[in-house]
Amino acid sequence: YKIAVLPGDGIGVEIVPEAVKVLQVIGEKFNHQFEYTEALVGGEAYDATGHPLPDDTLKICRQSDAVLLGAIGGPKWEQLPVHLRPEVGALLPLRKELGLYANLRPCFLFPGLTHASTLKEETIAGVDLIVLRELTGGLYFGEKSRQEVEGGIKATDVLSYTTFEIERIVRYAYEVARKRRNKLCSVDKANVIETSRLWRETVMELAKEYPDVETTHMYVDNCAMQLIRNPKQFDVIVTENMFGDILTDEASMLTGSIGMLPSASIGGKVGMYEPSHGSAPDIAGQNKANPLATILSAAMMLRYSFNLEKEAVIVEQAVSKAVAEGYRTPDIMEDGSKPVGTVEMGDVV
């Protein structure tokens, strides 16, 4: 299995090696050969080559079976022209070029970590949901323009979706729901915008093909409430790009430990796996970062890109066990637990 390894910026260079460490053990135990090719991305790529996504990096990704990404961005590169900033210059083109139309962000609570959330234990205990966010359409990739108008400037973004784009992500969501608790909640703003109306109509059509899955529709504003009021009502949520961006970040707070949440972006030949959190420049280089989200992202890689379900589960169980045994990086620290750094946590897993 060929893996493109893109540590990126900030804590990325610390957490990615821990995930590779875990993959190595899996490889040895189960006789798989993982071949790693490291490449530059984000701010460090910009510093070295003048662009946050060098051609070489994209080529290496395309030639791999999966991409393991750390994190990108940081204050150092925030003043660059938009198209050269790590997020817009590297992350969005990577998604588009690799055809990663489905972003999967699971949100679940590790027993023993309920204290980390700002929500009450009875609200979050047992939360286990996954958001499927459309990742290559909508406002993110629509035409952008400015024009002079009387007394100022008018800026415009275009939000479009085709039935094709909606169908493929929603079908994928149904397949995911079938492997879980058979509940799909499609989130839109069909009472106001046209793309959402097409979205809802398309979901209603597809629902007929999945009678075994319970389909519901929810407005995005209501969903933003319901995620806090009663998150246990959700199994699989499917939504468009911008709504998904907002709702996944919100949902990540249910667990209180964004350092624990993995993500997978799939759809094309090559999947991309990265933690849900950012590059955390404030703690970079101090062996403080929590590598578990990245390790769990590697587990998702085993599952979704390599179809190695058993191996994926073993990694997930190892992470659960490390947490259950009380090992904690600073972000999830609590009284009476065993403090460890990034490297030690990787070793424990």
Next chain:
Amino acid sequence: YKIAVLPGDGIGVEIVPEAVKVLQVIGEKFNHQFEYTEALVGGEAYDATGHPLPDDTLKICRQSDAVLLGAIGGPKWEQLPVHLRPEVGALLPLRKELGLYANLRPCFLFPGLTHASTLKEETIAGVDLIVLRELTGGLYFGEKSRQEVEGGIKATDVLSYTTFEIERIVRYAYEVARKRRNKLCSVDKANVIETSRLWRETVMELAKEYPDVETTHMYVDNCAMQLIRNPKQFDVIVTENMFGDILTDEASMLTGSIGMLPSASIGGKVGMYEPSHGSAPDIAGQNKANPLATILSAAMMLRYSFNLEKEAVIVEQAVSKAVAEGYRTPDIMEDGSKPVGTVEMGDVV
């Protein structure tokens, strides 16, 4: 003071009279004359006239100094063609026609009601923020279209903002911040969309005119997280229409009692005041609805439309006192409190 009274649908017809009751007492005590004109809106207007916003209603609103709205919509009207549905056929045109570009949604916690939230007490105790949502621009009012494409349909919404539209809401937000704790957080997605870039540039320019106010910028996804992680960091939040729709609903959950949260929509000659919650058809007609959000909306009317600050504060204090003395409608009920219905709660206040 001429007030257009639009009870609307569901519990609207129960809660609005309680707010009028309170206004009457204020009128008598302080020698103000409030003149009420009732008008049809929403589903009941559709049933009676064939349109959710009859011309007469709009005319009555225009000829008043302020509008007191209950709630509109319900399952009965959800299958109507979009332009005849209560929300899109009445609410959006009311906002646009009356020029209500600024929607104010305060979010604060009544002492004694912390138990109602799903968030931990230490996270929400002392929360006192207000969201200013732009209400007459953006995706809500952009051009909508559909076109046939290979293998399906493509739907499009246009998202536009002009410097003029951004400046007036942001200026308003600065004025609000000056009367509060002098902190303004502008929320956008400037790392991805063009309207947000113009939004941010415009705020950065205006910030120079308000050096006494601390201005910060936050991405909308991060804001959706921060509202749950640490809501006390916020004083005034200003944002565009769709982001505001999502974030205000999310923020309302901090208090756990959406039945307590008022809202004001202003900008033109006539302001509109309504509770943040909906028409709650499930409890309509049972004297169960909490009238406090509507009563607090009437207080906002006194403050923002009639400039009667002292009177507004007296209404707010009366509401606080009713809650402090233990009076509770079913939605905020707890052990040992005094259960009351809609009418009795109005009487107590």
